[in-house]
Amino acid sequence: MASAACDSTGPDAVIANPLEQLTLEQLRTRTSMKWTVHPPDVLPLWVAEMDVLLAPAVADTLHRAVADGDTGYPSGHAYADALAGFAADRWRWDGIAVERTAIVADVMMGIVETLRLLNEPGDTVIVCAPVYPPFYAFATHSGRRVIEAPLTPGGRLDLDAITDACTAARRLSNRPVLLLCNPHNPTGTVHTRSELTAVAALARRHGVRVVSDEIHAPLVLPGADFVSYLSVPGAEDAFALFSASKAWNLAGLKAALLVAGSEAATDLARLPEEVSHGPSHLGVLAHTAAFAHGRAWLDALLEGLDQNRSLLTSLVHRHLPTVDMVRPEATYLAWLDCRRLGLHSAGPSDGPGVVSDLSGPARMFLDRARVALSSGHVFGTGGSGFVRLNYATTSAILRDAVQRMGAAVATTKVRSG
Ligand SMILES: Cc1ncc(COP(=O)(O)O)c(C=O)c1O
Numbered sequence: 001m002a003s004a005a006c007d008s009t010g011p012d013a014v015i016a017n018p019l020e021q022l023t024l025e026q027l028r029t030r031t032s033m034k035w036t037v038h039p040p041d042v043l044p045l046w047v048a049e050m051d052v053l054l055a056p057a058v059a060d061t062l063h064r065a066v067a068d069g070d071t072g073y074p075s076g077h078a079y080a081d082a083l084a085g086f087a088a089d090r091w092r093w094d095g096i097a098v099e100r101t102a103i104v105a106d107v108m109m110g111i112v113e114t115l116r117l118l119n120e121p122g123d124t125v126i127v128c129a130p131v132y133p134p135f136y137a138f139a140t141h142s143g144r145r146v147i148e149a150p151l152t153p154g155g156r157l158d159l160d161a162i163t164d165a166c167t168a169a170r171r172l173s174n175r176p177v178l179l180l181c182n183p184h185n186p187t188g189t190v191h192t193r194s195e196l197t198a199v200a201a202l203a204r205r206h207g208v209r210v211v212s213d214e215i216h217a218p219l220v221l222p223g224a225d226f227v228s229y230l231s232v233p234g235a236e237d238a239f240a241l242f243s244a245s246k247a248w249n250l251a252g253l254k255a256a257l258l259v260a261g262s263e264a265a266t267d268l269a270r271l272p273e274e275v276s277h278g279p280s281h282l283g284v285l286a287h288t289a290a291f292a293h294g295r296a297w298l299d300a301l302l303e304g305l306d307q308n309r310s311l312l313t314s315l316v317h318r319h320l321p322t323v324d325m326v327r328p329e330a331t332y333l334a335w336l337d338c339r340r341l342g343l344h345s346a347g348p349s350d351g352p353g354v355v356s357d358l359s360g361p362a363r364m365f366l367d368r369a370r371v372a373l374s375s376g377h378v379f380g381t382g383g384s385g386f387v388r389l390n391y392a393t394t395s396a397i398l399r400d401a402v403q404r405m406g407a408a409v410a411t412t413k414v415r416s417g
Pocket residue numbers: 048105106107108109132181185213215216243245246251255256
């Protein structure tokens with residue numbers, strides 16, 4: 001009963017910007033985390049949900065499943081087939097071997113299950129900080145010790161820091177894992193083929209296995225090209241995780257795909273069967289439809305995100321002249337350096353991993369601008385004094401939010417001066 005729906009009007013149809021379909025009033029009726037955690041006077045630009053309607057192909061698939069009562073358990077490899085087709089077309093990469101894939105509940109649970117295959121509680125996990133806070137939370141919750149390999153000041157992978165972290169990790173455990181984020185959340189960095197090849201050589205040299213979270217891969221914006229870690233030489237013993245959840249806004253429809261490199265097949269074979277019971281059937285159907293038939297919608301979204309990236313750059317320049325924004329190469333997340341505002345910001349010891357924790361500039365922007373952002377310090381070392389802003393919203397909300405932030409900074413200056 002899998003859907004054969006295309007983005008409703010066909011591949012050549014012009015799809016309107018998905019980011020300009022909803023009003024603030026309509027968005028405020030949503031019941032998901034983004035729109036309910038804060039009171040209604042707050043503009044929520046924090047958690048990674050997008051202010052879009054579903055891609056028509058995804059909505060059609062879900063409607064059909066509900067109408068048919070097709071709401072049982074997931075089965076088969078349609079999700080893997082769809083991802084393999086997408087990877088071949090979009091990334092010119094034929095490396096997704098369907099027999100080396102497994103459906104998992106979501107990306108983070110897939111990471112936890114992969115850690116269980118590769119090491120044990122007490123072992124180490126290396127992360128490239130600042131990074132998606134649940135990397136810390138899920139690793140420590142499963143009893144692993146986290147070692148940081150901070151990014152360079154320019155937000156790129158730092159091979160020396162990764163070497164040092166591998167050495168430190170090997171002193172503490174025989175089976176360290178390097179958990180990559182590719183593209184990187186929160187900086188929006190797209191790791192290059194040469195960077196990833198160097199990481200693979202380094203990981204092999206130190207006996208470190210690599211798990212690459214590639215959830216943001218479909219969200220690479222014009223100007224950069226996605227390279228899967230699994231596609232570089234030396235990465236054959238690695239794992240990667242993919243999902244349609246970020247690019248098609250399907251976090252509420254849980255599903256993800258774990259993909260093993262050719263030398264990791266025997267590890268994948270040890271994955272307990274019950275792990276594949278985690279994703280919901282509706283989730284698998286929706287993700288499959290997205291990768292197989294939601295590409296025209298994705299193109300329209302990427303165009304809208306590219307426009308918002310430019311708009312945000314100019315808004316920050318105009319209203320927040322003492323804030324520096326690194327132009328993200330991917331994702332809909334902007335990493336804003338607010339250190340020149342001189343506000344106290346907690347260090348990472350105050351809690352990397354606790355997504356809802358607010359400090360420094362994020363606290364000030366919530367209190368004085370009524371704009372909710374993610375606080376940089378929860379992303380670990382290098383995050384203090386930064387905020388992460390989600391620009392997958394309407395241009396009107398984006399303008400309002402940055403104007404409010406600018407006014408709040410001006411008021412703060414007057415008060416402190
Ligand atoms: C890098 C990264 N990994 C994983 C996730 C969460 O994915 P899931 O809901 O599939 O666990 C996110 C969500 O924003 C993310 O940015």
